Amino acid sequence: MSILENRKALSDAVWQVAEAAGYLWTKGWAERNGGNITVNVTEHVDDDMRAMPALSEPREIGFVLPHLKGCWFYCKGTQKRMRDLARDPMANGSIIRITDDCAHYEIVADSIVNPTSELPSHLSVHNYLLAKGSPYRASLHTHPIELVAMTHTNRFLEKDVATNILWSMIPETKAFCPRGLGMVPYMLAGSKELAKATIEAIDDDYDVVMWEKHGIFAVDVDVMAAFDQVDVLNKAAQIYISAKNMGFEPDGMTQAQMRELSDVFGLPK
Ligand code: 2HA
Ligand code: ZN
DSSP: OOOTTTOOOHHHHHHHHHHHHHHHHHHTOOTOOOOEEEEOOGGGGGGHHHHHOOOOEEEEOOOOOOGTOOOOEEBBHHHHHHHHHHTTTTTTEEEEEEOOSSSSEOOOSSSSOOOOOTTHHHHHHHHHHHHHHHOOOOOEEOHHHHHHHHSSSSSGGGGHHHHHHTTTOOOHHHHHHHOOOEEEEOOOOOOHHHHHHHHHHTTTTTEEEEEETTTTEEEESHHHHHHHHHHHHHHHHHHHHHHTTTTSSSOOOOOOHHHHHHHTOOOOO
């Protein structure tokens, strides 16, 4: 019997990840095992589940994350494909619980599926979010083509240069990604340094950050909201690139037009 059976809220949360994973594949952002998703599902865990034996021995996270005490996460499996997760989330991802020392996790799921290689960065971001009292429960990493292409020049890595171009392409971008796009310089995938730099960027008040020449990392209340932010930003990047492909530098909305948008919609400054 699956751990999701008779647990509607947990099942809904896991199947929402599956839906988002399908979109990532369809968008062309999730080649092979590319990308990862983790969702804090603690609120959906009941006493029976808490009493279940672990399928795995405790494994080291690599960090001590005190705010994750008693927390549970759904995580994409390492080497698993988003397109497979879309069909079968429990064979291509697993549920883990953080042990009381806040330095290890164990798998409590349908079978042993080892979590994503980006687990240290994902979990340290969740730890940071909980410490801050944030309502965000999901983190998403994927490889959106046009946004990654934009990180291949230093011009767009300077603070808020890309953000301002993307905001100015279509009003929706500022309305739905009002904090813009942070930039993290190239660092090895899965490294502690990348995790640390990602948190610093999120702490600088970004919900979405680019990892230079690699991909994007987004946090939000749930995985669909995180996906939407990436989708909106990448759409703006596509419009920018389409204009460039027609042979001109797009004018973009003016600063005054963008200020008007912020005032009328009450967007964060
Ligand atoms: O998990 O995208 O950055 C596959 C990746 C690592
Ligand atoms: Zn990646």
